[in-house]
Amino acid sequence: MIQAFKKLWPQRAAVENISSMEELETYMRIELNDELTHPRVRKSKSEKLQLALDRIEQSDLSVEEKNEIAELYKKIAAH
Template sequence: MKYENLLNQYKSLWQNRQLITDENTPEQVLKMTIQRELLDENAHPRVRKSLYEKFYQAIKRINESTLVAEDKEELISIHIFLMEQLRK
């Protein structure tokens, strides 16, 4: 996978998101950022949405975007992988 490209595509969908880059690879940054998004860590604890709701919203946002199909598929695959990890 071309994580640097996927990270740039992700940033185009979720503008104004803080990325934790501290000497991490693009793959690590992308996965940490998606995990934070799924756990709704960017929201105040009182208004956080469920993991499933955030997953649905993320997949819908990716699917409705103007990204090329290959990038959409790869981003969705990463979301599914992380969702499965978080459900354990």
Template sequence: MIKAFQLLYQNRQSVSSIKTEEELRAIIHSELLDEFTHPRARLSIQKKYSMALERIENSKLSNKQQQAMVELYKEELEKLSTEDNS
């Protein structure tokens, strides 16, 4: 999972240092919240999720890796949705 994510985001420094699934999930969480973007330029969680799925779909990852990445993003999106409803 970590290797697949690193292949998707090769040009990001923070990605190369990921060692655990917990760190991976934290990065995806931040990615969906668009925390790496200036607050006034941030996109919605749904837009970031859609962009991530498009990136995964257009990647050279195997079908199995793509499915696993989509599932991981979906899980993190659901966590964020649950947090918003609390």
């Protein structure tokens, strides 16, 4: 799943350093919380989740990879 995630975000330097599922989940959590954006322009977790799901759906990943990553995003967003 880590390699599929790296294919999903090829231009992000931080993604290249992900080497474990724990790091992947941490990165997803940061993304969903929009922590790298200035507080005044942050989007809600639900907006960020929808953007991620849209990106996954439009990607060239296999159906299985898309489903696995989407489910992990949903799981993390629910917590």
